[in-house]
Amino acid sequence: MNQIVSxxxxxxxTAAMGGGLMVGISFSNTALAAAGSTVNVWVTIAPDESxxxxxxxxEMGQGVLSSMPQIIAEELLVDWxxxxxxxxxxxxxYLNPVTHSQSTGGSNNIRSWxxxxxxxxxxxxxxxxxxxxxxxGVPVSQCKAVQGAVINTATNATLTYGALAxxxxxxxxxxxxxxxxxxxxxxxxxxPVARPDIPSKTDGSAIFGIDVRVPGMIYAAIKHPPVFGSxxxxxxxxxxxxxxxxxxxxxxxxxxTTWDAFxxxxxxxxxxxxxxxxxxASSSTILAKATALLxxxxxxxxxxxxxxxxxxxxxxxxxxxxxxxxxxPHACMEVLNCTASVTATSCEIWAPTQGADANLRTAIALTxxxxxxxxxxxxxxxxxxxxKFEQDFxxxxxxxxxxxxxxxxxxxxxxxxxxxxxYRPMAVCSVNAGIDASGAITAWNNRIISPSVMMxxxxxxxxxxxxxxxxxxxxxxxxxxxxxYVDYANVPSPVPVGFWRxxxxxxxxxxxxxxxxxxxxxxxxxxxxxxxAQLSDARALGxxxxxxxxIGWSTKPATGHARGIAVSEGFGSYIAxxxxxxxxxxxxxxxxxxxxxxxxxxxxxxxxxVAQIQGGVVHGFSSALWGxxxxxxxxxxxxxxxxxxxxxxxxMPHIDVQIVNTPGAPLGGIGEVGVPAVAPALxxxxxxxxxxxxxxxxxxxxxxxxxxD
Amino acid sequence: MxxxxxxxxxxxxxxxxxxxxxxxxxxxxxxxxxxxGTKYGCGIEACGACTVLVGxxxxxxxxxxxxxxxxxxxTTIEGLAATPMHxxxxxxxxxxxxxxxxxxxGMILKAVxxxxxxxxxxxxxxxxxxxNLCVCGTYQRVRAAIHRAAAM
Numbered sequence: 021m022n023q024i025v026s027x028x029x030x031x032x033x034t035a036a037m038g039g040g041l042m043v044g045i046s047f048s049n050t051a052l053a054a055a056g057s058t059v060n061v062w063v064t065i066a067p068d069e070s071x072x073x074x075x076x077x078x079e080m081g082q083g084v085l086s087s088m089p090q091i092i093a094e095e096l097l098v099d100w101x102x103x104x105x106x107x108x109x110x111x112x113x114y115l116n117p118v119t120h121s122q123s124t125g126g127s128n129n130i131r132s133w134x135x136x137x138x139x140x141x142x143x144x145x146x147x148x149x150x151x152x153x154x155x156x157g158v159p160v161s162q163c164k165a166v167q168g169a170v171i172n173t174a175t176n177a178t179l180t181y182g183a184l185a186x187x188x189x190x191x192x193x194x195x196x197x198x199x200x201x202x203x204x205x206x207x208x209x210x211x212p213v214a215r216p217d218i219p220s221k222t223d224g225s226a227i228f229g230i231d232v233r234v235p236g237m238i239y240a241a242i243k244h245p246p247v248f249g250s251x252x253x254x255x256x257x258x259x260x261x262x263x264x265x266x267x268x269x270x271x272x273x274x275x276x277t278t279w280d281a282f283x284x285x286x287x288x289x290x291x292x293x294x295x296x297x298x299x300x301a302s303s304s305t306i307l308a309k310a311t312a313l314l315x316x317x318x319x320x321x322x323x324x325x326x327x328x329x330x331x332x333x334x335x336x337x338x339x340x341x342x343x344x345x346x347x348x349p350h351a352c353m354e355v356l357n358c359t360a361s362v363t364a365t366s367c368e369i370w371a372p373t374q375g376a377d378a379n380l381r382t383a384i385a386l387t388x389x390x391x392x393x394x395x396x397x398x399x400x401x402x403x404x405x406x407x408k409f410e411q412d413f414x415x416x417x418x419x420x421x422x423x424x425x426x427x428x429x430x431x432x433x434x435x436x437x438x439x440x441x442x443y444r445p446m447a448v449c450s451v452n453a454g455i456d457a458s459g460a461i462t463a464w465n466n467r468i469i470s471p472s473v474m475m476x477x478x479x480x481x482x483x484x485x486x487x488x489x490x491x492x493x494x495x496x497x498x499x500x501x502x503x504x505y506v507d508y509a510n511v512p513s514p515v516p517v518g519f520w521r522x523x524x525x526x527x528x529x530x531x532x533x534x535x536x537x538x539x540x541x542x543x544x545x546x547x548x549x550x551x552x553a554q555l556s557d558a559r560a561l562g563x564x565x566x567x568x569x570x571i572g573w574s575t576k577p578a579t580g581h582a583r584g585i586a587v588s589e590g591f592g593s594y595i596a597x598x599x600x601x602x603x604x605x606x607x608x609x610x611x612x613x614x615x616x617x618x619x620x621x622x623x624x625x626x627x628x629x630v631a632q633i634q635g636g637v638v639h640g641f642s643s644a645l646w647g648x649x650x651x652x653x654x655x656x657x658x659x660x661x662x663x664x665x666x667x668x669x670x671x672m673p674h675i676d677v678q679i680v681n682t683p684g685a686p687l688g689g690i691g692e693v694g695v696p697a698v699a700p701a702l703x704x705x706x707x708x709x710x711x712x713x714x715x716x717x718x719x720x721x722x723x724x725x726x727x728x729d
Numbered sequence: 730m731x732x733x734x735x736x737x738x739x740x741x742x743x744x745x746x747x748x749x750x751x752x753x754x755x756x757x758x759x760x761x762x763x764x765x766g767t768k769y770g771c772g773i774e775a776c777g778a779c780t781v782l783v784g785x786x787x788x789x790x791x792x793x794x795x796x797x798x799x800x801x802x803x804t805t806i807e808g809l810a811a812t813p814m815h816x817x818x819x820x821x822x823x824x825x826x827x828x829x830x831x832x833x834x835g836m837i838l839k840a841v842x843x844x845x846x847x848x849x850x851x852x853x854x855x856x857x858x859x860x861n862l863c864v865c866g867t868y869q870r871v872r873a874a875i876h877r878a879a880a881m
Contacts, residue, residue, distance in 0.1 A: 081829030081865045214825060221830030222818040223810035224766020228831060231765035239760060276732075278769070279756035280749065353770055353778060353831040353864045402768070402831025403864050434771045627825055631870070635828055638866025661775040661862060669868040670856040727775045727860045 062108065063092065063144045065185035069168055071098045074108040076122065077129035078374055079217065080404035081635070082691040083628035084129050086215040090624055091134060094201050094208040095141025097165045098181065105216045107398035110376035122377040125409060125519060127591040127689020130624055134687050142197035150194075151187035152179045203622060203684070212627035217400075228400045229372030230431060232359040237427035238263075240420055241281035242413075243288055244270045244440045247299045247654040248514040250292040257289035264288050265423040269412065270440075272420040272430060282433045298514040299654040303346065303446075306651065310448040310469040310511040314342070319467060319507040320485040323495040326503030331463025334502075335454020339538050342450045343531045344716040347443035347515055348647040349658060351666065354402020355437040358417035361427035362387055367394045367418065368427075372401035374408045382411045386418045405639075406519035409477075410442055438658040442518025443649050445471040445490070447527045451535040459543030461554060462502040466494055466535075470527065471517045472510040485510065492524030493696065494532065498557030498589050515651055521639060522692035525590040526699075530644075530717060533586035533700030537707065547704060548573050548585050559594045559619050559682050560587050566617035566680045567596035578602075581612065584705025586697040593620035593688030597637065597697040599705045609709065609721050611641075611702070614675040620688040626679055629690050633677045636694015642667040644699035646718045665724030737799045739764065740808025750796040755779045757795045758805060766806035766834045770862065777861030780835035781805050787842035806834035809841065817841050820878035828865035836861045840875050849879045 064072040073089035073096075089105045108114050114122045118132035145165050152170035153160040156177065164171050169180045201207070220226040245251070255271055258264040262284040265272040273288050275281030313319070332338065358371040367387045373379055376396050383394045401408055417430040432440075447470035454463040472487040481488070491508050520526065540550035548568050555561045564587050568574070577583055580602050587596040600613040616633050623629055646665035650657040658664055703714045706721055714721070736745045737754075739762060746761045753772075758764040758781070767790060770778030774789040781790045782804035790798075809815050814822075817840050827833045836859070843850055843858040850858070855872050863871070 079829075081827075083828070214822070217830075218822055218825055218827055221827035221833050222806075222821045222837060223814065224764070224806035224834050225810075226830050227765070228768075230769065231759075233763060233765070277748065277752060277756045277760040279752055279760075279772075282772070351864060353768075353776070353829065353862070355769065401829060403829045405864075431769070434769075434773075631825065631828060631867075634869055635866035638868065639864065641866075642864075660773055661771045662773055666862055666864060667866065667868075668862060669859045669871065672866075672868045675869055725860060727777065727862070 063096065065181050067182045069180055069182040070102050070104055071096070071181065072104045072106060074106050076108045076114040076133070078124040078376065078398065078401060078404070079107065080124070080374065080401035080408070082632060083215055083625060084124065085217045086213070087130055087624045087628055088133060088137060090208060090213060091137035092141040094206060095138050095199060096145050098168050100208060100213045102168060103216060109398060110380060110396035115377065123375040123409065124404070125374050125406060127691040127693065131592055131687050131689055134622070138199045138201065139197060142199045143194050146194045146197045147188040147191050148181055148184045150191050151184040154187060155179060155184070209622070209624055210626065213625060215628070226400055228354055228402045229359070229370060230354055230357045230402070232370040232399060232429065234359055234361060234370070234427045234429070237359060237429045238274050238424060239276065239278045239281045240272050240274045240428050240430045241278065241285040242270050242272055242416060242430060242432050242436050243285040243290060244436055245292040245294070247292070247294045248301070248516060249298045250294045253291040253293045255288065255290050259284045259287050263424060265420045267416045267419040270416060272416055272428070274424070278431045295514070301514045301654045302652040303650050306446060306511065306513045306515065307344070307448065309513070310446070313469045313509045313511055314448050314450055314467055317509065319509040321505070321507050322486055322491040323504060323506040325501065328463045328465045328503040328505040331503035332452065332454045332465065334456070335462045336457045337542050338452065338454045339535065339542060340450070340452040341535065341538060341715060342448060343534060345447045345527055345530065346647070346717060347446045347649040347651065348520060348643050349438055349441045349443055349649050349664070350405040350407035350520060351438065351664065352403035352405055352407055355432045355434055356407070356413040357429070357431040358413045359427065359429045360417035360421040362418055362421040365389070365393055368397065369395070369414065369418070370397045370399050371414055371417070372399055372404070372408055373414070374401070374404045374406070375411070378409070378411055379414050382414050383418055386415060387422065405521045406523070407442065409519055434661070435659045438660060438664065439656045441649070441656065442516040444520035444526065445473060445517040449528070449531045451531060453535060453539060455539055455543055459539070459545055459550060459553070460502070461499065461539065464501045464504040466506045466531065468494055468506070468508045468528065469511050471513055471515065473517050473519060475510055476517070489524050491528065493528035493588065493590055494524070497532065498560035498587070499536065499554050500556040514654055522590065522695040525588060525692070525696040526643070529586070529588040529696035530699040530703070533588070533697060534703050534715065537700070537704045538713065551585070551587060555587070557589065559685065560589055562682060563587060563594045563596040563617040563619050563680055566678055567598045567615050570615040570617060570676055570678055571598040571600060571613065573598065582705055582709035584701045584703065584708055586700035586704060588697040590696060591689030591692055592686060593618060593690060593693045595633070595693050595697055597701040599701040601705045601709060603709065604723065607721070608723050609706065611673050611722065613673055616675065616694065617678045617680050618693060619680045619682050619685065620690050620693065621682065621685040622687045623679060623681065629679055630677045632690045633694040634675050636692065637675050637698055638667045638672060640695040640698025641672065644702050644717060644719055645722050646720065646724055648718050662726055665726065668725040668727070670725045671722060735795050735799050737795060737803060738801070739803045740805060746795070748795060751794050753791050754781070754793045754795050754798040754803070755790040758790065764805050764807050768831055768834055770832065776832070777835045777839060778832050780838045780861065782838055782842065785845070787839045806837060809838065815841065816881040817844065817874070817878045820874040820881065823877060824870045824874040826867050826870040826874050828867055832861060832863045836863065836871055840871070840878065843875065844879060850875060
């Protein structure tokens, strides 16, 4: 990465709050600049020796506010207890060096930023060393950085970073800073450091989007149409004392408090323009359309390896099975909200968002202002899960502020949030696969029919009708297969679909690992032994073996208990999950144990990796067991948590997580990795327990808990 | 809706607010008093994000009217966080419980009530008491933090 720094590297110093100095270092690479991307990170060192390091990633629970600064701190050589972290503001200078976007998703931040952040840390450290050399009037070679200070090696004199920051900020930025650390020698990277954002999440001081308060702001709520895709025809009545704004796809209604606005939104009367056919859409009509496509096509090939027809013809035994998955809501704990303040010359936005740069584009489009007139303030997200990439709630707040001539704090009620989601797409997937007498897979023919997210969000990335996100986890498989053919078709419907934590993998890994389990049964083999024999990918095999060891696969489970296992690869990481369960009633089970072994390459904070896998498993548990948005009358039949089950503490057994490092493996993502293999591990365990193969989600084999009221 | 003056005691301080008296306590705390540590999750007492202590007991503030809360001592997460922090908060930090953190104010206050009622709760007692929803899935660490706080 040093060559990036050597191209063009500049420094700006600005007095920062608290009397400290902000050492703003930015550099850009001509290749990245040509692609429209610049890299920028700030380090602020205060006279009290506290070091504030910003993260360009948006925090939604995954720990990025801590893990990005942790990488800089490695090279900067500072005591982690002195580090404060914060979110970088939005702007083109913060674009991810790989994705060229200031969005947080795809488990991408650490993977993309790891080397640039080490370089930023090294450059900052060298400037502090140069400042010390200048202060003492000695050569730089006589000075050495230690934790938070520089030592004069001839005299043992020291100057702290806090004392040096002011001078350092006036010095030229080194053109090729030396990154001192390397894999195997990291001091801070790989340590389970405490997340600096956690204390504020225990005392109520953390500010989420919904907590933003701006002088003069008006509380507001939203009223969406009763049928997907409808638009406002006319607002026919607004409650006394409230104001309503037509924002096209909905009506924004004000109130004295958010609760008052919720009430006013409910009683506002609106006539809607409903697109023809939308009100008849239902889960069953969409499933019927998808099933017709599954049977007759047309489809687009996603992957072709060898001759799958010949492979099937040569097979000793075959399976030909269909799996069905429903639409699933995000249900972030923090409902959608946005605070916007639009004037003739400025626009400020405070929103829990995964897509800060998309917000900027939205604001430009809706206000006609220039980027320089628009400020996107970073705030915490109470969960994101992919939903907070979307621009609907951002647009609504901007339009309402513009119309009302005041700052607007828009909050969706939980009911509006549930019923106006961009759901995880439903899917119908067939697998026709064959094995030879030894169990080896001779042919794998997988067809995926699912509404396309990419066709709506990024149509330019869809070539020949192939949504690569929809087939993620169904192609480039870690198994030995004599032949493979995977194809895909979009099934259009009025139901909005969007990215949902682990996206295609969350659909396709259920199909893959259920069908592999079916092949194991067909071959008369143990599900673990069968996978171990058929996997061709060493890292996949590594996590599989590790999880088998964790759960004690070689020892039979207790009488009445059974186990299931599944492995998944995605986001540059590997995970295997093993689940043990026992019958609770004739139709339900109690899950007694979950083990997960993960290989995500270099680990920045192992405690965060463990937390993300624990949380991912819980999220996978919820969606596999109960995740479903029934559609009828062209609308989602979901309103609130009293009729939508999610995992609660009483449902969740202990989860053991083991990090399995493959030496030298590239850095993988972690935020989404825990989710996909949970559903097939559950279904496979249920098969082992009952002999019954469940090919549809949700599994509904655990009795949910809805709270204590 | 007609507003009226309602007096309530929050974190030891008396406040008088002019609101519709049927306004839920949650929204008076958040929108009238600026105490945003208490969170909205569902509005129907189904998730626990809005849990506060009313007269020492954990209550969901999203469906309790401010009028009903007016005579009682209310403690929100901001009031629990004195110096030093409450042992439940310290245990939460030690176990690195929060991910997104949104549900944690309610979780913590519910745990405070549990430990007031049961000094050393068992796993089963924790599961029974802690029905608060956490979509991040921090349950295992919540459990560990409650055990840790019980031992403090």
